[in-house]
Amino acid sequence: MVQQLTTGERQNALVILLCIFVVGLAMAALGGFDPFGVHGVVVMLYSGGIAALVMKHYYDPEPAPGRQSQYYDDPIKVAIAFSLAWAVFGMFMGVWTAAQLAWPDLAFDSGWSSFGRLRPTHTTGVIFGFGGNALIATAFHVVQRTSRARLAGQISPWFVLLGYNLFCIVAVTGYFMGVTQSKEYAEPEWYADLWLVVVWVTFFLLFLATIARRKEPHIYVANWYFMAFIVVVAILHIVNNLAVPISFARAKSYTIWPGVQDAMVQWWYGHNAVAFFLTAGFLGMLYYYLPIRAQRPIFSYRLSILSFWGITFFYMWAGSHHLHYTALPHWVQNLGMTFSVMLLVPSWASAGNALLTLNGAWHKVRDDATLRFITVAVVFYGLSTFEGSFLAIRPVNALSHYTDWTVGHVHAGALGWVAFITFGSLYTLVPSLWKREGMYSPALVEVHFWLAVTGTLIYVFAMWNSGILQGLMWRTYTQEGTLAYSFLDSLVAMYPYYIARAFGGLLFLLGAMVAAFNIWMTVREAPAAAEKQADIPDTGLAPGASPAPAE
Amino acid sequence: MPELFHRKIERTAIGFVIAIIAAASVGGIVEIAPLFTIHQTVEDTPDMRLYTPLELAGRDIYIREGCYGCHSQMIRTLRDEVERYGPYSLAVESKYDHPMLWGSKRTGPDLARIGGKYSDFWHVAHLTNPRDVVPESNMPAYRWLARTALDTGDLGLHLRAQQAVRVPYTDEMVANAAADAFGQAAPNSPFAAGVTQRYGEKTQVSAFDGVVPRLTEMDALVAYLQVLGRLTDAAYANTAAPQQAPNPTN
Ligand code: HEM
Ligand code: HEM
Numbered sequence: 001m002v003q004q005l006t007t008g009e010r011q012n013a014l015v016i017l018l019c020i021f022v023v024g025l026a027m028a029a030l031g032g033f034d035p036f037g038v039h040g041v042v043v044m045l046y047s048g049g050i051a052a053l054v055m056k057h058y059y060d061p062e063p064a065p066g067r068q069s070q071y072y073d074d075p076i077k078v079a080i081a082f083s084l085a086w087a088v089f090g091m092f093m094g095v096w097t098a099a100q101l102a103w104p105d106l107a108f109d110s111g112w113s114s115f116g117r118l119r120p121t122h123t124t125g126v127i128f129g130f131g132g133n134a135l136i137a138t139a140f141h142v143v144q145r146t147s148r149a150r151l152a153g154q155i156s157p158w159f160v161l162l163g164y165n166l167f168c169i170v171a172v173t174g175y176f177m178g179v180t181q182s183k184e185y186a187e188p189e190w191y192a193d194l195w196l197v198v199v200w201v202t203f204f205l206l207f208l209a210t211i212a213r214r215k216e217p218h219i220y221v222a223n224w225y226f227m228a229f230i231v232v233v234a235i236l237h238i239v240n241n242l243a244v245p246i247s248f249a250r251a252k253s254y255t256i257w258p259g260v261q262d263a264m265v266q267w268w269y270g271h272n273a274v275a276f277f278l279t280a281g282f283l284g285m286l287y288y289y290l291p292i293r294a295q296r297p298i299f300s301y302r303l304s305i306l307s308f309w310g311i312t313f314f315y316m317w318a319g320s321h322h323l324h325y326t327a328l329p330h331w332v333q334n335l336g337m338t339f340s341v342m343l344l345v346p347s348w349a350s351a352g353n354a355l356l357t358l359n360g361a362w363h364k365v366r367d368d369a370t371l372r373f374i375t376v377a378v379v380f381y382g383l384s385t386f387e388g389s390f391l392a393i394r395p396v397n398a399l400s401h402y403t404d405w406t407v408g409h410v411h412a413g414a415l416g417w418v419a420f421i422t423f424g425s426l427y428t429l430v431p432s433l434w435k436r437e438g439m440y441s442p443a444l445v446e447v448h449f450w451l452a453v454t455g456t457l458i459y460v461f462a463m464w465n466s467g468i469l470q471g472l473m474w475r476t477y478t479q480e481g482t483l484a485y486s487f488l489d490s491l492v493a494m495y496p497y498y499i500a501r502a503f504g505g506l507l508f509l510l511g512a513m514v515a516a517f518n519i520w521m522t523v524r525e526a527p528a529a530a531e532k533q534a535d536i537p538d539t540g541l542a543p544g545a546s547p548a549p550a551e
Numbered sequence: 552m553p554e555l556f557h558r559k560i561e562r563t564a565i566g567f568v569i570a571i572i573a574a575a576s577v578g579g580i581v582e583i584a585p586l587f588t589i590h591q592t593v594e595d596t597p598d599m600r601l602y603t604p605l606e607l608a609g610r611d612i613y614i615r616e617g618c619y620g621c622h623s624q625m626i627r628t629l630r631d632e633v634e635r636y637g638p639y640s641l642a643v644e645s646k647y648d649h650p651m652l653w654g655s656k657r658t659g660p661d662l663a664r665i666g667g668k669y670s671d672f673w674h675v676a677h678l679t680n681p682r683d684v685v686p687e688s689n690m691p692a693y694r695w696l697a698r699t700a701l702d703t704g705d706l707g708l709h710l711r712a713q714q715a716v717r718v719p720y721t722d723e724m725v726a727n728a729a730a731d732a733f734g735q736a737a738p739n740s741p742f743a744a745g746v747t748q749r750y751g752e753k754t755q756v757s758a759f760d761g762v763v764p765r766l767t768e769m770d771a772l773v774a775y776l777q778v779l780g781r782l783t784d785a786a787y788a789n790t791a792a793p794q795q796a797p798n799p800t801n
Contacts, residue, residue: 102689104681104691109694111616111695114617116621116691117617178615178616183650217562218561219562219564228575231575239579244715246711254713254715256716257649258646258649259645260645261586261592262650262651263651266650268578268583305557309574313578315575315578316577316579317578318578319582322655323653324627325628327641327645329589329591339578401655402654402656407656474632474635483631487635487660491687495689498689
C-alpha cells in the first residue's frame with residue numbers, strides 16, 4: 001500500500017494526516033466532555049493510526065518507475081475490506097434491532113443500546129458503510145477499466161476512501177452517544193456533514209479527472225451512473241444538511257428548514273438518497289459486471305440512454321410521495337404521485353435491458369451462482385420499483401404508510417437489489433483484482449446464495465404480511481361504526497412477524513459472513529491465475545479489454 | 552444512420568455533468584421553492600406559542616433517543632386516524648419545528664396529540680418501564696432519564712441558535728433560558744412566574760417527574776410530551792367535525 005507511494009507522496013500524506021490530527025485535537029479541546037470532544041478524540045486516533053502505518057513503511061523502497069502504466073488497485077482492495085466489515089457490522093445491528101422489536105429487553109437497560117439509537121447504526125452501517133464502500137471500490141475499478149486509464153491521483157483515492165470511512169465511523173459512534181439530526185439517512189451532525197463535503201468534492205474531482213484521461217472517445221454507460229451518483233448526492237447532501245450549530249464547540253445543531261418545508265426537503269433528500277445512492281450507483285455496477293460476467297454486451301444502448309435520463313429527471317420529483325395525506329399542500333403530493341408512477345418506465349427499462357442481456361445465457365445463470373446473484377438482483381430491482389410506484393399511489397399509501405409494508409419494500413430493494421448486486425459484483429471483481437483463478441470456494445458462493453435468497457424471502461414476506469395486516473387493523477370499523485381494534489391489538493398481532501423477520505435477517509447475515517470468509521480465503525489461498533490478457537491501462541501500445549456498449 | 556445527439560454528450564465529461572445537474576435540479580426547485588412563497592402553505596394562527604426551554608430540551612432528548620423511529624407526529628387527513636388520534640395535523644403546528652418530527656413508521660401510536668392525554672405520573676411510569684403499564688409493549692425502557700440531571704448550561708445557546716433559524720425567541724427568553732427551565736418544573740419556586748409571563752398562561756408548570764429540587768431529563772421529556780398538540784388550538788377549529796381540546800387536570 002504505502003510502497004506504492006514515492007517519498008514525496010508519503011510526506012504529503014503525513015502532512016494531510018497531521019492537519020486532520022490537529023483538527024481533532026482542537027475539537028477535543030473545545031468540546032471537552034460533549035460528544036463533540038469525544039469525536040475529536042476519535043479523529044485523533046484515526047488519523048494517528050493511519051499516520052503510524054505510513055511512518056512504519058516510510059523508509060520502504062520507492063515504487064518501481066513503471067507504476068503509472070499500471071492500474072491503481074490498492075485503494076480498491078482496501079475498500080472491499082471495509083465494505084465487508086461494514087456489511088457484517090450493519091447487518092448484525094439490523095438483526096439486533098429486529099430482535100429488540102420482538103424481545104424489547106434485549107437493550108439491557110442502557111441508553112446506547114436502546115432501539116432508537118441502534119436503528120440508525122443499522123441504516124448507516126449498511127447503506128453508507130457496506131453500500132458506500134462497495135460503490136467506491138467499484139467506481140474506482142470500473143472507471144479505470146472502461147477508460148483504460150489509471151486513477152488520476154496517488155493520494156486522493158486514499159483520501160476519499162479513508163476520509164469517507166472516517167465520516168461513517170463518526171456517524172455511527174455518534175448515534176451510540178445520541179448525536180443525531182433525526183433526519184433519516186442524514187442523521188450525522190454538522191461537523192461530520194462538512195467533512196463529507198470535503199471528501200465528496202475530492203471524489204468528484206478525482207472521478208472527473210480520471211474520465212478526462214480516458215483512451216475511449218465515449219464515456220461508458222456505467223460511468224454515467226457513477227457520475228450521477230456522485231454529483232446528485234453532493235447536491236442533496238448540502239441542501240438537506242444546512243444547519244446552525246448551537247456553538248462551534250458542541251455537536252448539536254438546528255436545521256434551517258422549518259416544519260412543512262423541512263419535511264419536503266428531507267424527503268426530497270430521502271427519496272433521492274434511494275435514487276442516487278441505492279439505485280444509480282448500483283446500476284453502474286450492473287452495467288459493468290453483468291456484461292463481464294455473462295460475457296454478452298448490453299442488449300440495447302438506446303434503452304440505456306432512455307432509462308438513464310428518465311431516472312435522473314423523474315426521481316427528483318417523487319420525494320413528496322413520502323408525505324401523502326399530511327400537512328404538505330396537495331399539489332405537491334399529486335406531483336410526487338404522478339412522477340412516481342412515470343418512474344416505472346425508466347426503471348423497468350433498466351431491468352428489461354439487463355434481463356434481455358442475459359437472454360441466451362440462461363444456462364450460465366443456472367450454473368454460475370455469481371451470475372445468479374446478479375440475475376436475482378435485477379428481478380428484485382424490477383419488483384421493488386414496481387412496488388414503489390404502486391405504494392406511491394395515494395389510496396394505496398393510505399394503507400401502507402407508517403406500517404411494516406414500507407419496511408418490506410425497503411428490504412426488497414435493500415436486500416434483494418442492493419446487497420445482491422453488490423455481492424454479485426464482488427464475486428466477479430475479487431478474483432480478477434487479486435489475479436486469482438476463481439473464488440476460493442464456489443460451493444460457499446452457492447451456500448451464500450441460498451442463505452441470501454431464503455433470508456430475503458422470509459424477511460420480505462413477513463413484512464408484507466405484517467404491514468398489510470397492521471394497516472387493515474387500523475382502519476377496520478365495527479358494524480356500530482367504531483374502530484374495531486385498539487393500537488395494542490395491532491401491536492400484539494405483529495410479534496410473530498417480528499420474530500420471523502429477525503430469523504430471515506439472521507440467515508442473510510450468516511450469508512454475508514460466509515462471503516467475507518470466502519473472499520478472505522480467496523485473497524490468501526486461492527491459486528494465482530495464469531496471465532491471460534494484460535490487465536493494464538492503455539498507454540497507446542497494447543489494445544486493452546473493455547466492454548463496448550452495443551449499438 | 553445519423554449519429555445520435557447523445558453520442559456527442561458522451562464525449563465530454565463536463566458537458567455530461569452539467570446535463571445531469573440540469574435534469575436533476577428541476578424537480579426540487581419546482582416543488583420546494585413555492586412552499587416558501589405561497590402563503591397558504593402554512594396557516595395563520597394568532598395563538599401559536601413557542602416551546603419553553605424545558606420543552607425544547609425535552610424535544611432534543613426525544614430526538615437523541617430516536618423516539619421518532621417508532622412514533623409519528625403527523626395525523627393524516629383520514630377518518631380512522633382522526634378518530635383514533637384526534638384532528639388531523641396542520642402545517643402551522645410544526646411551524647417552529649427545526650427539524651420536523653413527522654416520522655415515517657408507527658411501531659408505536661402517533662404522538663401528535665399526546666399532550667394532556669395522560670397524567671405526568673403515567674408518563675414517568677411508562678417511560679421508566681413501559682411493560683409495567685402496558686404489558687404487551689415493545690417500547691424500550693428509559694429508566695436512566697430520571698437519574699440523569701438535565702444540562703441547563705447550554706440552553707441559552709440552544710435558544711440563540713433557534714433565533715438564528717428564525718424562531719421568534721426574544722433576547723429576554725434567551726437570557727432566562729436556564730432559570731425558566733428550572734421554574735417550569737418547580738411550581739412553587741420564585742422562577743415559576745417568569746415562565747408563564749414569557750411563554751403564556753397556558754404553559755404547564757408542574758413537578759413533572761414528581762421530584763422538585765432536581766431537574767432531570769425525565770422532567771424535560773415529559774414536559775415536551777405534555778405540550779404536543781397544544782401549542783395552538785387551530786386544529787380543533789379547522790376539522791370538519793370540531794373536537795374538544797383536551798383539558799386534563801394533572
Ligand atoms: C441482515 C439483514 C437485515 C435486517 C435483519 C434488517 C433489519 C431492519 C430493521 C429491524 C429495521 C427497522 C424497521 C422498523 O423500524 O420497523 C430496518 C430498517 C432499515 N433497513 Fe434493514 N435490515 C437488514 C439489512 C438491510 C440492508 C442490507 C439494507 C440496505 C442496503 C437495509 C436498509 C434499511 C433501511 C433503509 C431501513 C429504514 C427503513 C425505514 O425507515 O422505513 N437493511 N432494518
Ligand atoms: C420506481 C421506484 C420507486 C418508487 C416509486 C418508490 C416509492 C416508495 C414509496 C411510495 C415509499 C413509501 C413512503 C411512505 O409511505 O412513507 C418508499 C419507501 C422507501 N423506499 Fe422506495 N420506491 C422505489 C424504489 C426503491 C428502491 C429501488 C429502493 C432501494 C433500496 C427503495 C428504498 C426505499 C426506502 C429506504 C424507503 C423508506 C423510506 C423511509 O420511510 O424511511 N425504493 N418508496
